[in-house]
Amino acid sequence: MSGLVLACGNAADSLKGDADVRIERVPERPGKKEVDPLLEPALVVAGTDADLAAVVLRLLRKDLLASTTVGFVPTERDSAFAALWGLPTDPATALELAVTGEDRPVPLVRDDAGGVLVARGVIPGVRGVGYCDDTVALRGEARSLEVRPGPEGLVVTVTQGRFRRRRTTFSGRAFQLGCDPVVPVSDGVPYPRSMERWTWYRHTQDLRLVRPRDS
Template sequence: MRGTVLVCGRPGESPQVPEGVAVHALPARPGRSDIDSLLTDALVVVGSDADLAAVALRLLRRERLDATTVGYVPVDRDSAVARLWGLPANPRDALALALSGEARPVPLVRDDAGGVLVGHGVIRQPRGVAYCDDTLALRGEAASITVRPGPAGLVATITRGRLLRRRTVFEGRAFQLGTAPVRPVSDGVPYPRPLERWTWYRHTHDLRLVLPAR
């Protein structure tokens, strides 16, 4: 067993941690003052995708992404991170994996407002121009744009139409949008104010996430 367990936001929902494993209760989406003193070479995050993103951001800021393995125990049944990487749905199984499994590098997506995306981002009803790398992805209106980490860095899906939905998928290292004001949502957290420009892009270092065996 290895790792310091960080229980974020809702400690009552966390699975039973084995004896001898250090556990720290933190607020939801912990920040610098909550977590920096707890950063070690092996962490287990119990919480939401937004909590995992908050921890990943601190690792990025402290330049510890290459030195730290991160296990994840999602408390939300609809966790995009769990779906994306095949993590166990049962919290007890997820904790066992997080404490004893092997870490593999997965893409970490950043945005140009200083945040990170670990699972799912969405922009609703954009109206403007978007590019995925050098490819024109959108000119005009769309019902939504969703972005998730992917092999090349990210995968962006543009959905058009109201009744007959048409989806176009793009893969690349960066997705840039110029639009009428929108509020991007990253891992369930809306940006505080509307913006006319937004970029998601692959960070130069990956997140070392504990994953099921291949």
């Protein structure tokens, strides 16, 4: 694994790499201008889940997912991505794994608005009809919908009930929703406007994530 670390926002302040680790500071949720000149066959992203999603999006746009390994050093203890794939949240431990570990592919989820979802998508307070593949996952109201990557592609959790909450879980390759206007939230970032239709689906290529063997 390469020693190139893209440190997003203030992430570099918590990193203590050795001489073989090259740290490049980039903004929070970096874009094309900041990321593309630094792309290499092996990358480490230090930052939030949203920062990771921003870098992964550039790999997708450049058609480099298959040829790039990605390590992740979370700067938030409650990182949904770290919890999902069993990554350490201590910066030193996470950096050691990211630089020296081996990649094991994990599903990458996309949306039909051109974005990616690496860890957790949420649609709160929704009324509509939603399908997970060919199965009706929602018809009516829900307190929230949550989507995360899973073995088949994604896992959808529908939470209903005003006072007594009921949760139903579905697994598949895609989730499609038609509803009253809502604002989807991907990896903690709200979409810029409300939507009446939204789709999350498994990308044809996985993310080559460096992670523990037992995760």
